[in-house]
Amino acid sequence: MTIIKIKKIKVQNLRNVRQGEIVLSVNFNTFLKANVIGLYGQNGSGKTTIVDAFGLLKVLISGWVTEVKLPSQEKRLIMAGADTASIEFEFLVENPFGTFFINYYVELQEDDKRLYTTVERITYRENEKGKRSKVLVYVTEEDIQIRKVNLSDMNENTRIQLLVIHQLAKRQYTSFVFHKDLKPLLQDGLSELEMQLFHNIAIDFNHDLHVVNNQNIAPLFEERIMPFSIHLEKTRGSISYDLKGPALLPEDAFYVLCEVIEQSNRVLSAIIPGLTIRINVISKQTMDNGEKGIRFEFLSQRGERELPLRTESEGILKIISVLSVLIAVYNNPNACVVIDELDSGVFEYLLGELLTVIDEDGKGQLIFTSHNLRVLEVLAIKNLWFTSTNEDHRYIQLKGIKEVNNARDVYLRAIQLGGQDEEVYKETKTFKIKRAFRKAGVQPD
Known part of the structure; x- marks a missing residue:
């Protein structure tokens, strides 16, 4: 059996994080136990940057199968x-x-x-004492190294192929290391x-790997388009469902959603x-592109009462949309x-219960950002990371917490009084907020 876990994430100059590192409390002896990692902090302090880093990783490593371009510069990453x-x-593998x-x-x-x-x-590196790291591929704008062999030491045919792939990767805005055309050359080396x-x-x-960012979930709140994150035995990915009325989907996508609903x-x-x-x-019909499609709607059922799924609260809809990946x-x-x-939109007690269940008996890794402090009462402090106001040391864990301490209380105390290695909150003063509101309400002459 193959098992792969994330051990460490490090980012530099990404969005508003000059330097930041998160290390997960996982090792080869705890491979079958869940890691539920919560990331907390002030608005705009770098929580979403970790989600963006995973989004970039997903794009880069997908190149072995399909070409997925890196984000446009409009995102200002x-x-x-x-x-x-x-x-x-x-990674631990x-x-x-x-x-x-x-x-x-x-x-x-x-x-x-x-x-x-x-x-x-x-x-x-092999997981044995004294073993050193070995390079598989190392590429810069000037050189390419496969294992210990540099570009200048390779035969002309290999050198030309590598240089062509290097240019392709740059032109296609994809990874060189995980470029699908590199695979045959790696098999030789x-x-x-x-x-x-x-x-x-x-x-x-x-x-x-599933990355659910605000860009994925925003259509649920803004356009009433519900994105189902899907993790089934034979299917991974996302399918959108239009909450505004009966939806029309290709047969294949419809039957995948049926399986997701049965699972959920x-x-x-x-x-x-x-x-x-x-x-x-509602009906079967031919779609505009000639594919066979099915028109249908989801109904929420409580006892004898049935209503369109869109009548449920945003919190419930969000839970349903990610339930497959939480399972x-x-x-x-x-x-x-x-x-x-x-x-977002989820009742805090329910959120705490869900995370407790996954943390105690789950097997995978769940990394999430949150503002709701209820979670600080249910997760172990080793699984909680906090943003600091220091751009060069953005992610920290709280110190001075004993078994009997409540991490929520310690965090609120750190906000109000400090006492941590880094400041965790850029102070806001209520009298300044009041004055600003008052000034904003004064109409110009």
Whole structure:
């Protein structure tokens, strides 16, 4: 069995984080136990930056299967005043060859259209004392290294192919390291074990990585388009459902959603007593592109009462939209789910109960940002990270917490009185807020 876990995330000059690092409390002895990681902090202090880092990772490693372009420069992911941003991920991997540490590092710049990679490096190390890291691929704008062999030491045919792929990756705004055209050349230069490690990240981990950011979830609140995040045995990804009226989807997508609803209903009534979802098929018809489609609607069912799903609260709709991936975190040790503002619209007690259940008996990794402090009362302090006001040391863990301490109380005390290694809140003063409101209400002559 293959198991892959995230151990460390490091970002530099990404959005408003000059330097930041989060280390998860996972090791090879706790591989089958869940990691539920909450990230807390002031608005605009760098929580979403971690979600963006995972989004970039997803795009980069997807290149082995399909071409996915890096984000456009309109997103402004590189910190103002900096030319380059970087992200670095460390993975723990257990596969038939043994246990390993894998490190992936990438530097990014942007042109007038999109981000592009300038440096990429992937290394690995056996999980044995005294073992050193070995380079699999290291590419800069000047050189390419595969294992210990540099570009100048390769035969002319290989050198030309690598340079062509390098230019393609830049032009296509994709990863060079995970470019699908690089695979055949790597098979010639790497061992079976090393190719397996590549496969573990590019295929296995990627398959089970779900990133739910505000861009994904915004249509639910703004356009009443509900994005279902999907983790089924044979299907991963996202399918959107129009809450405003009967939806029309291709048959394949419809049957995937049917499976998601069947899966979700097993859990939904335990989370929200009495609630299940029923699928009302209206008709089969040919779509504009010639595909066979099904027109249908989702109904929320409570006892004898049925209403369109859109009548449910935004909090319930958000839970339903991510329930499939939360079920995956509970059951699948390889599931890695990253959700921005998980608490948005969700009743705080229910949120605490959900996270407690996953933390105590789950198997995968759930990394989320939140503003709701209820979670600080239910998760272990080792699983809680906080943003500081220091751009050069953005992510910290609270010190001075004993078993009997309530992390919520300690955090609020740190906001009010300090006492941590870094300031966790840029102070706001109520009298200044009052004065600002008063001034804003004065009409000009």
